[in-house]
Amino acid sequence: NAGVMQNPRHLVRRRGQEARLRCSPMKGHSHVYWYRQLPEEGLKFMVYLQKENIIDESGMPKERFSAEFPKEGPSILRIQQVVRGDSAAYFCASSPGLAGGNEQFFGPGTRLTVL
Amino acid sequence: AQSVSQHNHHVILSEAASLELGCNYSYGGTVNLFWYVQYPGQHLQLLLKYFSGDPLVKGIKGFEAEFIKSKFSFNLRKPSVQWSDTAEYFCAVNEGDYKLSFGAGTTVTVRA
Numbered sequence: 001n002a003g004v005m006q007n008p009r010h011l012v013r014r015r016g017q018e019a020r021l022r023c024s025p026m027k028g029h030s031h032v033y034w035y036r037q038l039p040e041e042g043l044k045f046m047v048y049l050q051k052e053n054i055i056d057e058s059g060m061p062k063e064r065f066s067a068e069f070p071k072e073g074p075s076i077l078r079i080q081q082v083v084r085g086d087s088a089a090y091f092c093a094s095s096p097g098l099a100g101g102n103e104q105f106f107g108p109g110t111r112l113t114v115l
Numbered sequence: 116a117q118s119v120s121q122h123n124h125h126v127i128l129s130e131a132a133s134l135e136l137g138c139n140y141s142y143g144g145t146v147n148l149f150w151y152v153q154y155p156g157q158h159l160q161l162l163l164k165y166f167s168g169d170p171l172v173k174g175i176k177g178f179e180a181e182f183i184k185s186k187f188s189f190n191l192r193k194p195s196v197q198w199s200d201t202a203e204y205f206c207a208v209n210e211g212d213y214k215l216s217f218g219a220g221t222t223v224t225v226r227a
Contacts, residue, residue: 045215
């Protein structure tokens with residue numbers, strides 16, 4: 001019973017490069033959530049997606065960040081022209097339905113370091 | 116937006132000691148409350164959750180938490196910790212929707 005998969009686990013980028021973070025939800029889950037954890041802070045909600053739809057991106061920075069969850073394949077969080085302040089752990093979670101009361105299952109996270 | 120405060124950044128205990136981790140949140144309406152744990156090198160895992168009903172919630176691995184609405188608190192407890200409880204613990208809250216708001220986490224180190 002594979003859990004939520006994220007890759008890569010660690011990603012190093014230089015300023016100005018692009019970062020692509022991947023998330024494969026648990027089998028049977030069609031709802032994906034991305035969270036960011038900055039150093040010394042708690043996880044913060046970024047975006048909620050269902051297959052081919054962005055439902056809520058209220059936590060996403062307005063520029064350089066985008067997310068998708070295509071019909072086939074993993075969800076992708078894309079950060080263009082990375083800056084040092086983007087260094088953080090990015091967590092993906094999935095749920096079988098709308099997770100108001102349902103549990104969100106988390107992946108191991110991707111730790112992004114921007115040099 | 117929700118604000119979640121965890122009182123301790125790092126707690127160090129000996130085996131068999133009792134553990135209590137504080138968590139307070141800011142929202143005054145209906146909330147769902149969670150404690151997650153992240154063992155070294157592993158995923159975030161759900162320890163326990165509260166939606167409604169009995170404010171004393173039992174979770175996995177001998178953990179429990181008590182929801183005190185008047186104090187906006189959801190403290191986590193374990194009567195007797197083991198070395199394997201060394202981990203980072205996160206309190207989280209949502210307002211009945213999907214957006215979890217997390218505290219900054221408490222690192223618990225249990226000395227054998």
